[in-house]
Amino acid sequence: MFKNYLITAWRNIIKNGIFSLINISGLALGLMSCILIMLFVREETGFDKWLTDSDRIVRMHSAYYNPDNPPFLTVRSAGNMMEAVRDYAKNEVEDGVRLIRFGASVRKDDSALAEQVTFVDGSFFNIFDLSFVHGSKESSFKKPNDLVITEETAIKYFGKTDVIGEVMTVCCVGPEPSTVAVSGVIENLPDASHLDLDMIVYIDPVIVENNSGLNTWTSVNVYTYFKMRPGISLEQFQQRLTYWIDNESPFVQMFEENFGELAADAKISDNMRHKLMYLEDLHLRAREDAGNMGDLSPMGDKTLIITFSIVAALILLIACINFMNLSTARVSHRAREVAMRKVLGASRGQVAVQFLGEAIVIVLISLILALALVELLLPLYNQALGRQLELSLFSDLKLVFALLGLGLLIGLGAGSYPAIFLSGFQPGHLLRSSKGAESKTSSSLRLILVVVQFATSITLVVCTAVIYAQTQYAQSVDVGYVSEDKLVLNIRGAGDNRQRLRHELLKLPEISSVVYSSESPTQDNENNNQFTLLDGEHVVGENPQVLLNYHDMGYGFFEAYKVKPLAGRLFSEDFGSDEIKQDSDGQNGQLSASVILNESALRKFGFTSPQQAIGKTLESGNYKGQALTIIGIVPDIYFRSIKFGVRPTAYTMNTNRLRVASLTFSTNNVAALMEKVESIWKQTVPMQPIELQFLDEMMKAQYAEESIQLKMFSVFSLLAIVIACLGLYGLASFTTERRTREIGIRKVMGASVKDIVALLIWQFSKPVIIANLIAWPISIYAMLIWLESFSYRIDILWLGPICLVVGGSLLLVAWATVGGNAAKVARANPIKALRQE
């Protein structure tokens, strides 16, 4: 019996070559898309779960609420918090650790490389139980400046992994280069970790003492992790933490000193929130708490994961619909077989099982094909995503079973309708009738399913088009300065050689200017400070105290970026009074300097015109006692991606904070210029790796995430269309086959080929047009929500034309799909059709 089923199934697959091909290839493409997306989703949702006790590790995020400003959110916290909380919440917390990361240059022998070095407390391995290749948790981090590196880093520097005791030098973090000794080598961390660690150094307490970045209650620079005791929930710990902040932390006194008694119903934790988040949630949810600042590694996007899961499901749905449609459409061809089986005694159940079995066989063939395609495309996919996803079928039984389960589910789902439908035939009627068993319901159900398919594809394509338009728009918005022909050079390591470097660079004929700043465009580290408007000793104005973002600029920065002042002047050496003054110990003295504001800051202070602000005096929280005269007002410029909007900003000139140089160049041979700059760097700043980038590439990189999303959307919506069209093609060729007699009659009556093609094409235009009418409102609604997250977005009136163009193009695609077949049938000799009864 089973053999008979197999034989019938196999012969049917072979006999109906084109249908089987469409069925299998459509399903295979659908499964392939689904598997590719699920691999991505699986990795994104599995971040850090591999760490031992990952369900007990939490990170503390900070948020500061200020009545007049948007809240300041960050996933970091203040340096003094960890120890205080750990000691206070002894019952809840086993241990804690702080991480602080610096870009540093690491030297070994005569080579120097730029690295991200993570400085941590000695308790690091109590929290993160990483696997050691050499050394152990106990033997590493015995003393400050002990270094633990990954295998990969060990091989990069030493060519081997057994390197305990080897010594390297880390520069530009503390005041002096520090010597660090390898005390352990750990296995490389998987990609699926937000930690992204290569070199971990036990923080030197001396540096801690000297570094206000660590020894502080207010400046948020470190990533703080706690491991909770077994059985303690995040809520319990959170409650304890909040209680401490409100009642027993140093903040209680600080608040009283600064703001006086708190109102009876007010709490410190209303103004200053410390929120705990599970380690496993960090990758996808840290974004909620990150504000405008980043994390240790690029943050994931929960919405994106959900969106792509939906896309995967939709593509699979389209593929399954193909399968159902083509199977039921072919019913008339199988009707006699079903009838004969029934006449010979088969029960309805047996017939149903037979067809379900056939469906599952086809799904399994498709699955194998899909897996082969995934293997084939994975390198390309990884390249596009910047990931290292793997399809490890042999080592991952869970995945194998999941895929088989999926296959079975699709087989049952997509096969059940044909099975029920076919097995329900009355054999007598079937054998007698020369007509197919096609009923009105099954053909209208097919049309509905085609509408669903196309509505889905059109929605996907409209969304893709809107995302594309928005991405293009975002990159074309005038940022307010000239970003072309600029190189950005990190000069943090240059130290005293800075002036010589500038001098040498300006000797190059290609370089017209070299200007310094604390950050280059795209590099904004949300630096905020309180600025107060003063008149002599008195606070004045309607809005005297304002939180401003601040940058420091060298002479000529605005000129190089072609930013013109709206009022007043830019920083100029001619006055000699613009710089923030430092006294002999590097402290900021009781002197005066200049400040430039942007328009947003101007408005924040309540000035009504740029001229009004010129000559007024500000005091900055950073430079207490130093009077900053407002010398100029510049337009708002987008220092970062327009996603973040423009923040009220003050530009000062603290030469100690100048860390990058912007080089304006003009040349046709960029490669040669890069080489020249590099060789000048090597001569003037020895033993420092060069960090040189094109500004426009840095600006593009800000949109890397969107561009990956866009790529994925484009590819998958294209696949959705291909699959839907495969189905349409199959259905069209089937229908025309069914309608050959009618076509024959029409031709005998004098219909031309053109008439027939028009007739058939119209038949399939209807569902596509209906699909458009369904898809447009859905996609417009979805895209309106999506666009809301952008401060600058395309005019929503564009959605209409986009819908029309997409709908029209898909109609054309559908016509092309159906047309070829229709023309073939229309040209066929009608007598064949008329005699086939």
Add this chain to the structure above:
Amino acid sequence: MLKLHNLCRMYRTDEVETVALNNVNIEIQKGEFVAIMGPSGCGKSTLLNLIGMLDSPSSGQYIFNDEDISSYSEKQLSAVRKHHIGFIFQNFNLIEELTVAENIELALLYHNIPAAERKEKVLAVMDMVGVAHRGKHMPSQLSGGQQQRVAVARAVVGNQGLILADEPTGNLDSAHGQEVMEMLRSLNQQGSTIVMVTHSPAHADYANRTINLFDGAVVTQSVRAA
């Protein structure tokens, strides 16, 4: 009206070559009623299809209304066909999804005739074949005889001068068969030329002339005195 000269039609499959018609020479005058008879597979239907321009000869000449149409293109043939030839089939070949009236109208649909005029003609011809009260019915609701009368109506609604009938009574009982034959005779008397393939000698007797085919060749032609 039409003249076939040395007409041949061969069918080829990969290995076998079948001669369906071999050097057929036939002339049919306007106003004739010709019956074609012969055993199954002798080429009757092939001949009828060739006359109806639904098939093209492998060799030979076909002169229709004094024009050699052997070299006509599909498009030209289609034009000749729709203006001059009406078809009646054994299995009626009505479109299941269309009503009786719509089926008849189909023959005018491709003639660029305004809708009102089409409707008028359809009503007239339905009246003539006696299915006027069935206009809104679907073919499946009609008896075989009624269906064939609809098919006859469809064949003549466009004033086609030549009516080709391929066993028009083959699927009908004798009473209904007779009815259809009477109808064809009356059409012939009104001036239509009729070529009919049939198995039934009784029905062949309605014709003025009977052509007997055997193995693709004309064996005898018998003309009945009017």
